[in-house]
Amino acid sequence: MTGRLMMLAVTTGVAAALIATIVLEPLPLYIWNVSASVPIGLYRVRPADQFQVTELVAVQPPEPLATFLDFNGYLPIGVPMLKRVLALPGQSVCRTGLTISVDDIAVGEAKDRDGRGRPLPRWQGCRVVGDGELFLMNWQSDDSLDGRYFGFLPASAVIGRAMPVWTWDE
Numbered sequence: 001m002t003g004r005l006m007m008l009a010v011t012t013g014v015a016a017a018l019i020a021t022i023v024l025e026p027l028p029l030y031i032w033n034v035s036a037s038v039p040i041g042l043y044r045v046r047p048a049d050q051f052q053v054t055e056l057v058a059v060q061p062p063e064p065l066a067t068f069l070d071f072n073g074y075l076p077i078g079v080p081m082l083k084r085v086l087a088l089p090g091q092s093v094c095r096t097g098l099t100i101s102v103d104d105i106a107v108g109e110a111k112d113r114d115g116r117g118r119p120l121p122r123w124q125g126c127r128v129v130g131d132g133e134l135f136l137m138n139w140q141s142d143d144s145l146d147g148r149y150f151g152f153l154p155a156s157a158v159i160g161r162a163m164p165v166w167t168w169d170e
Contacts, residue, residue, distance in 0.1 A: 037144035041167030
């Protein structure tokens with residue numbers, strides 16, 4: 001094979017590989033969750049562009065949240081977190097004192113301090129979830145660092161829907 005023919009073959013192969021990654025569904029991503037806010041274990045993450053309340057999603061924390069989580073030792077930068085969708089665009093979310101409510105229904109309580117005694121972020125008031133936003137909260141876990149503290153997140157921060165493959169339920 002001549003040098004030109006070899007270069008053409010390599011270029012064609014690389015172009016085909018790039019097109020295939022765009023056209024074909026991406027391979028699933030797997031996340032090992034070590035946080036007790038959802039069952040510890042292995043989760044498969046699939047792309048999603050629409051969400052439903054109660055769905056478990058994998059989220060890449062945006063800035064400045066990512067830096068806050070890393071600086072305080074909660075979650076290293078680049079590590080996704082698993083959270084449940086609790087409110088969608090158009091729903092009203094309130095934090096009154098420590099109580100979180102969605103559409104006037106109390107769904108959980110925030111804490112003043114984390115397990116090490118450090119103050120947790122606070123927000124107060126009511127807001128309607130805007131287009132392109134989600135309110136994420138693991139209501140089944142009192143210790144989850146979630147929307148109770150950091151409020152709303154952009155839907156673009158969601159990597160995809162997380163489905164348990166193997167979990168350690170105690």
